[in-house]
Amino acid sequence: xxxxxxxxxxxxxxxxxxxxxxxxxxxxxxxxxxxxxxxxxxxxxxxxxxxxxxxxxxxxxxxxxxxxxxxxxxxxxxxxxxxxxxxxxxxxxxxxxxxxxxxxxxxxxxxxxxxxxxxxxxxxxxxxxxxxxxxxxxxxxxxxxxxxxxxxxxxxxxxxxxxxxxxxxxxxxxxxxxxxxxxxxxxxxxxxxxxxxxxxxxxxxxxxxxxxxxxxxxxxxxxxxxxxxxxxxxxxxxxxxxxxxxxxxxxxxxxxxxxxxxxxxxxxxxxxxxxxxxxxxxxxxxxxxxxxxxxxxxxxxxxxxxxxxxxxxxxxxxxxxxxxxxxxxxxxxxxxxxxxxxxxxxxxxxxxxxxxxxxxxxxxxxxxxxxxxxxxxxxxxxxxxxxxxx
Numbered sequence: 194x195x196x197x198x199x200x201x202x203x204x205x206x207x208x209x210x211x212x213x214x215x216x217x218x219x220x221x222x223x224x225x226x227x228x229x230x231x232x233x234x235x236x237x238x239x240x241x242x243x244x245x246x247x248x249x250x251x252x253x254x255x256x257x258x259x260x261x262x263x264x265x266x267x268x269x270x271x272x273x274x275x276x277x278x279x280x281x282x283x284x285x286x287x288x289x290x291x292x293x294x295x296x297x298x299x300x301x302x303x304x305x306x307x308x309x310x311x312x313x314x315x316x317x318x319x320x321x322x323x324x325x326x327x328x329x330x331x332x333x334x335x336x337x338x339x340x341x342x343x344x345x346x347x348x349x350x351x352x353x354x355x356x357x358x359x360x361x362x363x364x365x366x367x368x369x370x371x372x373x374x375x376x377x378x379x380x381x382x383x384x385x386x387x388x389x390x391x392x393x394x395x396x397x398x399x400x401x402x403x404x405x406x407x408x409x410x411x412x413x414x415x416x417x418x419x420x421x422x423x424x425x426x427x428x429x430x431x432x433x434x435x436x437x438x439x440x441x442x443x444x445x446x447x448x449x450x451x452x453x454x455x456x457x458x459x460x461x462x463x464x465x466x467x468x469x470x471x472x473x474x475x476x477x478x479x480x481x482x483x484x485x486x487x488x489x490x491x492x493x494x495x496x497x498x499x500x501x502x503x504x505x506x507x508x509x510x511x512x513x514x515x516x517x518x519x520x521x522x523x524x525x526x527x528x529x530x531x532x533x534x535x536x537x538x539x540x541x542x543x544x545x546x547x548x549x550x551x552x553x554x555x556x557x558x559x560x561x562x563x564x565x566x567x568x569x570x571x572x573x574x575x576x577x578x579x580x581x582x583x
Contacts, residue, residue, distance in 0.1 A: 215240050215286050223286060225255040226293050229307040230368040232353075233360025240282050241307065245371055251304065252375040259302050260383055268388045270301045270417075270551055273404065275308065276538065277395030278354045278425065279470065282309045288538065291567050298561040299548055301390075306369065308400055310357050338466045342477035351478035355399055362403035369404050377413040390418045390551045394538045395470065398424030398487070402434040409442035420547045421448045421487070422537035425474050428485040428492050428499060439502055440512035447550055448503065448515045449529045449543050453490040455518065461533045469534040490517065516546065525549070525556035531569075539569040 220241055228251075229236040229243040236242050260269045276285045289305040296303040361369035380387060389408070393401040398421045408414055424431075439446050451459070451469065459469035466473065475486045485492035493499035493515070504510030518529040520542070526549045528542035537543050544563040554560055 215283055215290075219286075219290055223289055223293070223305075225251055226303055227286065227289050227305045227307055228368060228372060229282070229309070230357075230361055231309055233308070233357045233364060233367045233369075235368045235371075236307075236309070239309065241286060243368065248368075248372055248375055252379045256302065256379060257383075260386060263386075264300055267300060268386055269383075270388045270390060272296065272301050272303045272390040272392060272551060273306065273401075274303055274391070275306045275393040275397030275400035275404070277397055277535070278310070278351075278399075279395065279535070282307060285309070292544075295544075295561065295563055295567075296548075299552065301548070301551055304372075306361070306397075306400060306404075308357060308361060310354050333465070335466055335468050335472075336476075339473060339477040342473060343482070347473075347478045348480050351474065352480070354396055358396070358400040358403055361400065362407050369400075370407070373404070373408055373411070373413060376408065377411070380414050384414065387414075389414050389416045390420075391416055392418075392420040392422065392547055393424065394422040395425045395488075395534065397422075398426040399430070402426055402430055405443065406434055406438060409438055415442045416444065417553075418445045418447065418547075418550050419443045420550065421446065421450075422543065422547075423450045423469075423471065423531070423534050424448065424486075424488040425471060426487050427479065428487050428496055431487050432498060436498065436502060444512060445550060446502075446513040447527070447546070448487070448513065449518065449531070449537055449546065450488040450490065450515065451531070451534070452517045452519075455532060456489060456534075459533050461535050471534060518543075522556075524562075526554075533569075536569040539567060541565060541568050 223241070224247060227241065227243070228248060229239070229241045231237070231239065235244055256269070256271070263269050276288065280288070285305070285307045289303075289307070293303055361367045362373065364370060391401050391405055401419065405416060405419055409416070435443070456469045456471065458467060460467075461470060471486050471488045475484050475489060476482055485496065487493060487499070493503055494505055500506045502510060503513045503515050505515065514527070516527040516529045518531045520528050520530065522528045523530070523542055524545060526546055528546050529537070529540060530542045531537040531540040541563040545560065548554075548560055548563070549556070549558070552558075552560065
């Protein structure tokens with residue numbers, strides 16, 4: 194298997210979504226770049242399976258050759274990506290299949306955690322039934338939908354997703370825990386020529402709140418960047434698990450999320466719900482209603498420690514910052530035009546901003562930009578698996 198197959202691949206526009214099927218050839222191409230987990234453990238069924246031997250191949254073969262073939266005087270940049278909690282297995286695999294060529298063209302080696310739970314379809318089915326029974330009694334408002342979600346078992350589903358993230362990195366049998374052990378072995382031999390980066394979209398921030406600190410605390414390595422895209426982690430959990438590492442194990446933590454006015458009219462679930470998914474998380478999915486969530490603009494602004502960490506008190510911070518969408522700039526390290534919660538992972542300005550920070554590139558340095566054909570507005574394959582129709 195040629196680890197470099199994606200480096201010389203055609204432009205990402207030619208890899209646009211062509212249908213719902215994941216072919217064996219696609220899975221073969223993805224195997225050096227994806228790790229599939231179910232409830233935190235290696236996945237043994239579904240579209241794609243991952244075993245310990247597959248992870249061994251990534252760290253003992255593919256990454257070694259990527260290191261040997263890197264650009265002169267450049268480190269091997271490894272980026273660990275964790276998708277959001279609304280994303281199903283097929284959608285996550287399609288995202289990886291489309292985006293890997295772009296990362297490789299920019300000399301970044303991505304490793305995608307496909308961390309499925311299988312809980313969202315059951316939750317939405319339950320929500321449909323609860324909604325249909327309740328519609329005869331009450332007006333169909335956002336608050337009504339939030340109460341429905343809570344009554345349909347939203348907090349139990351959300352806690353199970355959090356448990357999946359915990360199990361992956363903390364449980365000795367967790368799949369990400371095995372990745373950490375293999376990464377440690379790899380860095381012990383090659384660490385002087387390697388940079389670590391991570392990015393998480395929505396609930397991917399929860400996944401990384403266990404994965405990244407474990408790597409730092411065990412002395413495996415430090416991260417140049419940890420990019421959060423509309424993070425669904427609570428302020429309390431960020432404070433407990435990640436805050437102390439900002440500037441001390443995490444060199445840079447850029448956060449990309451929507452302004453409050455956009456968050457309050459996110460069309461992702463319209464017409465049954467007119468706010469962003471982060472409001473649903475805060476108001477209906479967390480154990481306590483109205484829990485502060487890091488990606489909601491009002492939450493970090495209302496917390497003194499978060500304002501200090503992210504430079505929201507009138508002075509820029511040294512190691513973290515927030516880009517509020519949509520930004521006036523169209524390109525650069527802080528640009529973002531995502532107008533919906535599910536668009537951050539396929540918004541060209543946002544993805545280019547993450548890339549520039551990974552590369553250490555300035556606003557005007559040349560990079561292979563994220564293909565316009567893979568933008569969410571052009572390519573529904575990368576959207577969330579949200580199918581609760583009115």
